[in-house]
Amino acid sequence: MASKRSITIDPSRKQAPTRDRPSTTLKEHLPPAKSSKSHPTPTTLEECNATLFFVGTATTVLEWQGIRLMTDPNFLHTGDHVHLGPGVTGTRRTNPAVDLHDLPHIDLVLLSHYHADHFDQEVEASLRRDLPIITTPHAHSHLTSKGDSESFTSVHALDAWEHMFVKIKVDVAMRTGADTPSFSSRRQQPCLHLTGMPGKHVGDGLLSTANDILGAVPPTNGWMLELGYAPTSDMDASTTDDEAFICSYRIYISGDTLYVKDLERIPELYTHAGKPIDLMLIHLGGTTIPGPHIPLLMVTMDAKQGVQLVQLVRPDLTVPIHYDDYDVFLSPLADFKAEMSKAGLGDKAVYLDRGDEFRFRVRDP
Template sequence: MDHLILDPENVLPPTRDHPPSHPHRQSLPKANVTKLHPTVSGNENASIFFVGTATTVLEWQGIRIMTDPNFLHAGDHVHLGPGVTGKRVTNPAVDLHDLPRIDAVLLSHYHADHFDRQVEQSLRRDLPIITTPHAKEHLTFQKSREESFSQVYALDFFESMMLDIAPGVQVGDVAEHSKPAIKVTGMPGKHVPSGVLSSMNDLLQAVPPTNGWMVELGVDKGRNRIDSTFECGYRIYISGDTLMVDELKQIPERYKGQNIDLMLIHLGGTRIPSPSVPLLMITMDAKQGLELIRLVNPDLTIPIHYDDYDVFLSPLADFKKVIEEAGLNDKVVYLDRKDEYRFRVKG
C-alpha cells in the first residue's frame, strides 16, 4: 500500500504562479453558514467547506484535502467530450489563487467540470493528486517533463493508500505511538451503464472512467508502516460522478458492519450532448440519489454537484422533494456554496 506523508507545517500555496498582489491566504474564507449534524453534535474537530460543483475542502488535524477542483465562473464553458460542452451558471465560493495551503487533491476523473484548464495550468506540479489510472496517464505520461505532475497516485476500485500526517500532531488523548492518518480507497463508479452504450463509450472515449472514494479519518496505532494498525474515527463516502449501477452494490457488502458517517453525493442528472438534446444521463438524478442513500445507508448525506452547469438537468429541488417524501429530512444536510459542515472525528 502506498504511503504519502502530509505535513501541516507546509506553507506552500497550491498554485505555482501565485499573484504577488494577492498575499497567500492562511485559511479558508469564513463560511456563510456553519451546519452541524441535525441530531448529534458537539466537540466538532473537522469540517467540509463547499466551494461549488464537486469541489470541497476537507480540513482535519491541520490538513486540507480538496476534491475535484473546478474554479471556472458563470459564463465559462468546458469541453465534456466529442461535440459536448457545458456552460457554468454559478461562481465558486473562492477563487483558485485565493485558496490557502492545500495538502492533496482527490480527483474522481479527468473531466473539465472537475479539473478545468485553469486548474491544470495553475496547480503546483508537486501537489499530490490521488486519482484514476486514466487521469494519471493524462497528468503525467502525456505531458512534457516540465508540465507533468510529479506526485500522482492512481487507485482503481477498492485499492487503498494511506495519507500519514507528519509526526508532532496528536489526536486527542491517544497512546504514545498513535498518530493521525487518512485512508483513501477507490470506490466503483460509472458514467455509462454496462451494455452497448458502455462498449461504444470505450471505443469513442466520450466520457472518462470515474472513481468514487472512501475517505477514512483515524489513527495509526503501529510503531511503523510494517506493524501499522489503522482505526477509523470517521468514514466519508464520496460517490463521484456515477449512475446507479450494479457495481455500487459491492460497497455495503465490503463495509458491512462498518458505519458510513457521511456521504457526499454527486447529483445533477447531467445529460449530454446538451440541455436541448438530453440524450444520455451520466450522473445521478434525484431518484437515483435516493436509491443510493437506501443502498449505502450513510448516517448523513450532503448533496453536491447539483446546479453549477447548464447540462445539470435534475435540480436540487427535485432531490429535496424525494427526500421529504421518503421521510429522510433528518438524514440530509444541504450546503450552498461557501457553507461548511462541521463534524466530530473520534479518536
C-alpha cells in the same frame, strides 16, 4: 495485512497551491463560511474537530488535524465554458465560493476523474506541479505525460477497490498547544485510508461497452475516505498495517456515477460488515449530454437514483454536491429534497450552498 502503498504529507510545510503565486502571499484560511451546519441530532459546533467547506460543483475542502484535502478542483466563473466530450460543452452558471488563487495551502487533491468540470483548464495550468493528487489510472496518464515542465510529479493512481494510506506527519512534542490536534494517545498518528469505489458515467449495457471502446466519456471513481489513526511506529515505515489502522470517521464520495450494479458491493463490504458510513457526499444533477436542449444521455444520478443510492449505502448523513453549477444539470437540488422527504429520509441530509461549511467530529482513537 500490510498495505504497500502509502505517502506522507507534512501539514507544517505550507505551500501555495498554485505555482505562479509566492508563498509569502499565501492566505492562512479559507474565507469565513456563510453558514455552519452540523449533524441534525443535538450537538454543538464546539464539539466538532473537522470541517467540510463547499466551494461549488464537486469542489470541497476538508480540514482535519491540520491538513487540507481538496476534491475535484473546479474554479471557473459564471459564463465560462468546459469541454465535456466530442462536441459537448458546458457553461458555468455560478461562481465558486473562493477563487483558485485565493486558496490557502492545500496538502492533497482527490480527483474523481479527468473531466473539465472537475479539473478545469485554469486549475490544470495553475496548480503547482508537486501537489499530491490521488486519482484514476486514466487521469494519472494524462497528468503525468505533459512534458518535463508541465507534468504533475506526485500523482497516485487508484482503481476501484484499490487502496492506500496517507500518513499525516505530526510532531509528538508539539501536541500540547491549544492549536494542536487532540488525541488520546501519543502512540497514534492521524492517518487517511483511501479506497477507490466503482463509478460509471455510462450505465450498464451496450452503451457502456461502446464507451469503453470509444473513450468518449472518461472513467470515473468514487472514494471511501476513512479518517483515523495508525501506530506512530508506522510513520517512518514503508508499509502500514491495515489491521492496526483505527477508522474514526468514514466518508463515501460517490463521484460522477449513475446507479449501477457495481455499487451494490459497497454495503456488503462496509455497512453490512460492521463498518458504518458516517457521511456520504453524493454527486447529483442528472447531468445530460450533449446538452440541456438535446438530453440524449444522462451521465450522473438524478434525484431518484440519488435516493436509491442513499437507501443502498445507508449513510448516517448525506450531503449533496454537484447539482446546479452547469447548464448540463437537469435535476435540481429541489428534486432530491422532495424525493428524500417522500422516502422518509428528510432528516438524513444536510444541504449546503456554496460558501457553507459542514462541521463534524472525528472520534478519538
